[in-house]
Amino acid sequence: MLEQVELPMPVPAADEIRVRIRATTVSSADWRLRSLTFPPGFGPLGRLALGVRGPRRPILGSELSGEVEAVGRAVSRFKPGDAVFAFTGIGLGCHAEYRCIAERGPVAHKPQRLDWAQAAALGFGGATMLDFYRRGALRAGERVLVNGASGAVGTAAVQLARHLGAQVTAVCSAANLELVRAIGAHAAIDYAREDFARTGATWDLIVDTVGNAPYPRSRPALAEGGRLLLVLAGLTELLKAPWVGLAGRHKVIAGPAAERAEYIARLAELAAAGAFTPVIDRSYAFADLREAHRYVDSGRKRGNVVVRMDGV
Ligand SMILES: NC(=O)c1ccc[n+]([C@@H]2O[C@H](COP(=O)([O-])OP(=O)(O)OC[C@H]3O[C@@H](n4cnc5c(N)ncnc54)[C@H](OP(=O)(O)O)[C@@H]3O)[C@@H](O)[C@H]2O)c1
Structure with missing residues (x-):
């Protein structure tokens, strides 16, 4: 209440x-x-x-x-x-x-x-994604898919990946396709029409802000060396995450984002430069x-x- x-x-x-x-x-x-x-x-x-x-x-x-x-x-x-x-x-x-x-x-x-x-x-979306991209070691030129691209975390994920030099694909509902393209996505997928995990395409990083793209679903869409960033993960996914890395092909990163004062300073710079709004x-x-x-x-x-x- x-x-x-x-x-x-x-x-x-x-x-x-x-x-x-x-x-x-x-x-x-x-x-x-x-x-x-x-x-x-x-x-x-x-x-x-x-x-x-x-x-x-x-x-x-x-x-x-x-x-x-x-x-x-x-x-x-x-x-x-x-x-x-x-x-x-x-x-x-x-x-x-x-x-x-x-x-x-x-x-x-x-x-x-x-x-x-x-x-x-x-701060909320911005600091969360600075932390996940740091942990996922996002590099310029990589392909990033953001599942749930139209929420607070998703819109930050799209803009920050774009700024860091990634090729960005956004997954959202039809109503938000225009929005995600306007903030920098190179491509957009309406999840009601197409399942990103079954297109045959692969990405270096997949960001899941929805909680419906755990490793078993996302695996076919991860490139060799790909990282799955589970911004929203259940306890089972969190506990399984380190084991995926042991097999060597992929990495799963989950758990709460670290809260660091340096992220806020960085977000101020990015916003001042027009890289994140x-x-x-x-x-x-x-x-x-x-x-x-x-x-x-x-x-x-x-x-x-x-x-x-x-x-x-
Ligand atoms: N790990 C961490 O430290 C951390 C930090 C921050 C947030 N989180 C978690 O991250 C999640 C997302 O946070 P948020 O603030 O971005 O949420 P939000 O703003 O409420 O996100 C809502 C978005 O989710 C999309 N959505 C809903 N159902 C969907 C589906 N079935 N498939 C694809 N997209 C769907 C909606 O887009 P459409 O209308 O286009 O479908 C909506 O724009 C939350 O559960 C939050 O708890 C975790």
């Missing part, structure tokens, strides 16, 4: 900044945490880790953009009035008017070419946060759903 409550103003520690939030997002992670819906096999583990009856961290939201409003006495990177964005990840706490963040944490100056909504949506589907006022969650619950959002604080 979601409710709006008044809390004391957070006070920044010596190494923290306090951000007055201008925009945040409702992500698939917020949906998972609110509803305690976990990938297959993770139910009991997820509940133990994140909360048995409801989320242990009661303020959801893992992304924000806003203005620095106060700084701790040891802060040197930021000053009041600076425009910033941040990805707090599992630390959450962004569905609020104010949040404190360590200045050396996952926060960076907002790229000027992005508005508040776009800047708020840089988050896709915004709908934008809601803070007062309509429940509506935003209802829409995200549908599982059919295109890119990101943004929540604006008053006055933005």
Whole structure:
């Protein structure tokens, strides 16, 4: 259940900044945490880790953009009035008017070419894919297929692979074919008409953000030395992943993306250079946060759903 409550103003520690939030997002992670819906096999583990009856961290939201409003006495990177964005990840706490963040944490100056909504949506998909492409050792000139290319992670996967010099094929519904081509996919497959795994074509990297392309299905579509990046994997796929690598032909990479402050700095550079612009589907006022969650619950959002604080 979601409710709006008044809390004391957070006070920044010596190494923290306090951000007055201008925009945040409702992500698939917020949906998972609110509803305690976990990938297959993770139910009991997820509940133990994140909360048995409801989320242990009661303020959801893992992304924000806003203005620095106060700084701790040891802060040197930021000053009041600076425009910033941040990805707090599992630390959450962004569905609020104010949040404190360590200045050396996952926060960076907002790229000027992005508005508040776009800047708020840089981290979730962007940091996830920087981590998976690092682990998958994506190289320029390789062929990448993104299954579920139209969501928050998928739209970041397409743009970042394209920027890194890959040939990108996007898999999505017919309604989103135009979108994925517009953000850089060289080719697009409507999953209702064609199964990418049975076309006879192969890819060096396959990114699965949907959870329906585990190794047994994707194997025929992986080139020699190919890597399967399971952004969404059940417990069985996660446990089996290291064994695939032992056979030598392919590698399966699964599990949570690492949350590193350096990814946020990199995303700021990429966005400033025009290499990555988050896709915004709908934008809601803070007062309509429940509506935003209802829409995200549908599982059919295109890119990101943004929540604006008053006055933005
Ligand atoms: N491992 C990690 O650290 C990590 C990090 C972030 C996210 N995740 C996980 O990654 C998953 C994706 O996250 P997200 O934020 O990108 O989700 P999202 O934005 O909700 O993605 C929704 C997209 O999924 C597509 N979709 C739904 N059913 C499909 C199907 N049967 N085949 C192909 N596409 C389908 C929809 O596209 P169409 O309408 O075009 O079908 C929609 O655009 C989530 O389950 C999340 O938990 C994992």
